[in-house]
Amino acid sequence: MSSRDPSLSLPEPPSELLALSEQLCTRIVKAIEADGFLSFDAYMSMALYEPGLGYYVNGLHKFGASGDFVTAPEQGRLFARSLARQIDELGAELDEDWTLLELGAGSGALARDLLQSLDAAPARYLILEPSAALRAVQQETLSALDEQLQARVEWIATPPEEDFEGVVLANEVLDALPVRAFEIGEQQVLERGVELRQGQLQWTSRPAGPRLVEAVKALQASLSAPLPVGYRSEINLDLAAWLETVTRPLARGLALMIDYGYPRREYYHPDRSEGTLVCHYRHRAHFDPFVWPGLTDLSSFVDFTAVAEAGADAGLDVLGFSSQAGFLLSLGIQDALASARDEREHLALAGEIKRLTLPAEMGEKFKVIALGRGLDLPLRGFSLMDQLARL
Numbered sequence: 001m002s003s004r005d006p007s008l009s010l011p012e013p014p015s016e017l018l019a020l021s022e023q024l025c026t027r028i029v030k031a032i033e034a035d036g037f038l039s040f041d042a043y044m045s046m047a048l049y050e051p052g053l054g055y056y057v058n059g060l061h062k063f064g065a066s067g068d069f070v071t072a073p074e075q076g077r078l079f080a081r082s083l084a085r086q087i088d089e090l091g092a093e094l095d096e097d098w099t100l101l102e103l104g105a106g107s108g109a110l111a112r113d114l115l116q117s118l119d120a121a122p123a124r125y126l127i128l129e130p131s132a133a134l135r136a137v138q139q140e141t142l143s144a145l146d147e148q149l150q151a152r153v154e155w156i157a158t159p160p161e162e163d164f165e166g167v168v169l170a171n172e173v174l175d176a177l178p179v180r181a182f183e184i185g186e187q188q189v190l191e192r193g194v195e196l197r198q199g200q201l202q203w204t205s206r207p208a209g210p211r212l213v214e215a216v217k218a219l220q221a222s223l224s225a226p227l228p229v230g231y232r233s234e235i236n237l238d239l240a241a242w243l244e245t246v247t248r249p250l251a252r253g254l255a256l257m258i259d260y261g262y263p264r265r266e267y268y269h270p271d272r273s274e275g276t277l278v279c280h281y282r283h284r285a286h287f288d289p290f291v292w293p294g295l296t297d298l299s300s301f302v303d304f305t306a307v308a309e310a311g312a313d314a315g316l317d318v319l320g321f322s323s324q325a326g327f328l329l330s331l332g333i334q335d336a337l338a339s340a341r342d343e344r345e346h347l348a349l350a351g352e353i354k355r356l357t358l359p360a361e362m363g364e365k366f367k368v369i370a371l372g373r374g375l376d377l378p379l380r381g382f383s384l385m386d387q388l389a390r391l
């Protein structure tokens with residue numbers, strides 16, 4: 001049921017994994033049959049989170065060399081160590097029993113390395129992770145910590161009810177949130193979704209409903225020129241509600257979100273007329289979201305202007321926006337080289353710094369946004385480069 005363009009040179013999954021993907025396809029087809037059309041956000045949600053079968057919940061390996069992609073915390077420890085410098089600076093200003101809430105902790109590498117790198121660890125390190133399979137991976141990773149640090153970690157299913165002072169952290173979580181897909185039609189905005197044609201999952205479109213039409217209208221009004229007919233892209237209609245929910249308990253402190261994305265004008269640039277969806281399978285990136293659902297990571301780039309607006313709507317101050325390179329270099333990631341014990345370690349650290357900061361690697365594609373509440377201090381992570389004016 002999942003189609004594959006033969007020109008895509010992807011390694012064929014083993015038959016048991018293909019069977020798992022087929023099972024998920026069967027459920028997707030049922031959802032399509034309910035009204036002949038499945039919104040792309042509903043498809044993305046099933047492909048990533050359908051119980052037992054979706055990409056993030058099916059228990060197959062995702063991260064690192066043997067997975068599908070490598071995130072910054074999986075490159076080594078320098079990303080966490082740099083973040084720790086920013087968080088330590090802030091922790092000193094907060095209640096002594098401050099809390100760190102990490103959203104979507106993946107393999108748990110960032111949690112482990114942060115807890116080991118912070119000068120003063122938070123009283124509580126909460127992990128909000130919707131995937132039971134990933135929670136188990138995180139528990140295994142964090143079992144490497146000493147008991148005193150392990151005791152601070154708690155897994156939660158929803159944001160805490162009670163307020164806290166502290167930090168909310170999300171690395172590569174925004175890109176995994178389901179998005180609507182749209183196209184500018186001759187007469188009207190079209191919603192792009194999924195149908196079953198000739199036994200295959202395929203793109204289709206229909207006139208957009210009022211919520212999507214309004215959102216695209218508002219988007220067009222904020223751009224310097226209207227999007228041309230035929231232009232396709234994505235929009236996250238639930239971003240503001242999501243951001244408000246995850247930052248509501250933050251009485252005082254900082255929300256740091258790191259992800260690949262652009263300010264709005266660049267996101268909806270006329271040249272990006274096919275949108276920003278990207279799929280990862282075994283370290284190959286491709287653009288067909290219907291290839292092997294459940295086995296393939298699906299994501300879209302982040303509109304950071306929308307994140308800033310959602311933050312402001314949630315009563316947060318937009319305190320900083322920078323490329324990942326600007327942020328990590330401001331925090332002195334390069335200082336690690338001085339502590340290398342030998343030539344080999346020096347080379348490894350230099351390689352890691354390059355991967356995290358070079359423009360052709362993660363340095364420019366990834367951005368960092370800081371949203372604060374009740375804070376009145378300059379953030380070191382934006383001292384060399386603050387690009388708020390680009391949003």
Ligand SMILES: C[S@@+](CC[C@H](N)C(=O)[O-])C[C@H]1O[C@@H](n2cnc3c(N)ncnc32)[C@H](O)[C@@H]1O
Binds near residue numbers: 131170171177
């Ligand atoms: C691309 S992985 C990033 C993992 C990790 N932060 C890292 O940098 O390696 C996306 C993570 O976000 C989680 N996630 C997806 N939707 C989420 C949501 N609505 N709230 C919190 N976490 C979510 C996934 O289960 C997964 O752990």
